[in-house]
Amino acid sequence: MFLGELSEAMGVSGAENEVRNLIKEEVTDYVDEVKTDTLGNLIVHKKGNKSLPSLLIAAHMDEIGLMVTNIEKNGLLSFKPVGAVDKRILVSKQVVIGDDKVPGVIGAKAIHLQEPAERKKPLKIKQLYIDIGAKDEKVAKELVEIGDTATFNTKFSQLSKETVKGKAFDNRVGCSLLIDLLQQDYDFPFYGVFSVQEEVGLRGVGPAVYDLNPDLALVLEGTTASDVPESKEHDYSTIVGDGPALTVMDATIIPNRSLLQELITIAKDEEIDYQFRKSTSAGTDAGRIHLLKEGIPTAVISVPVRYIHSPASMLDLSDYQAVNDLVDKFCVKLAQGGISLERSN
Incomplete structure (x- = not known):
């Protein structure tokens, strides 16, 4: 449909x-x-x-979605939410960025590296980043620009006769x-x-x-x-x-x-x-x-x-x-x- x-x-x-x-x-x-x-x-x-x-x-x-606000020297992308995004659900989600739909993953410090107190709190936006696999800032800038928007890479599907997800x-x-x-x-x-x-x-x-x-x-x-x-x-x-x-x-x-x-x-x-x-x-x-x-x-x-x-x-x-x-x-x-x-x- x-x-x-x-x-x-x-x-x-x-x-x-x-x-x-x-x-x-x-x-x-x-x-x-x-x-x-x-x-x-x-x-x-x-x-x-x-x-x-x-x-x-x-x-x-x-x-709702995300906007790229900075491209870091290591090629990771800083971002801000656009609309009412629940930051608790962002970690590890797949996204696509910009008109070319560059694929990426929202990352954060691994749980193994977090202090015990950190694990008890939702991560803040500033602790998250989008990883597009770029080795450095130069490579990342060839793919995305500051101001590009990102959305979740979710496929529409029918789960049952009456129920759909997307x-x-x-x-x-x-x-x-x-x-x-x-x-x-x-x-x-x-x-x-x-x-x-x-x-x-x-x-x-x-x-x-x-x-x-x-x-x-x-x-x-x-x-x-x-x-x-x-x-x-x-x-x-x-x-x-x-x-x-x-x-x-x-x-x-x-x-x-x-x-x-x-x-x-x-x-x-x-x-x-x-x-x-x-x-x-x-x-x-x-x-x-x-x-x-x-x-x-x-x-x-x-x-x-x-x-x-x-x-x-x-x-x-x-x-x-x-x-x-x-x-x-x-x-x-x-x-x-x-x-x-x-x-x-």
Whole structure:
């Protein structure tokens, strides 16, 4: 499935070129207009009936990763995290660096050489390095440059009939869903925004959406699933296999109540299982979109993902399909003139 290609593509915040090119090639035949703005957001438009409300659906292309900040004399690479990278999981992970995808391994002082006290603490970023096998600084500089980004070298695969694993499901899963929806025909003005730099502060989507000023907006995401050992059930953010996760509040938005209720009603009418995202931390591009102009009614629909922001995440394809079905039914109802919302909460 195309989600696999998107997952394996390299697209650390600020370096989303490969992902953008894949998406552009995939959607161009299905839309009326395609453009890339100065920041690198990919914006597409299907014209539709102007008497109907316009809908914008956004999904961010970027992923968390690393950036090379220095090339040492011994050929090792110093780096900094890009986005919320958990430094505890970095040691020994395979990465690829830059446009040429130079392979490397994240290394640290061997455990045999560590003092007893060192072994009890997570290693700090400054104690880690990327080893690309270069014997010295000169050789390393022939392969990489300061400012190059690195991502985990993870292959997408299917673990069971319903379960797949890969990297960057936050938020290549949202991109894949948006691509699916753009291939359908809905008779309303439809904007799609594949945004950049979400993982470093929701930076890209605001400029992309500002001039579009849609009547309604949905943000498609991959979100944290905490249904794992040592997590208490009442603390689960979402549960894999329980359907689309609807946000009621997070650190950046309280979604438009009537829009959220419309999604709930459709889910019930269509017998689509759904759940509420229980965590109120973090945020999505919705946090920027809903504040633009005089305010844009916005809601967030997510696919639950285990081990988010790690080298390998997992999701259930039934959740993916349920999100697709829910948004599709919403779009059908909108095209039939069955949705009318105030531009305020």
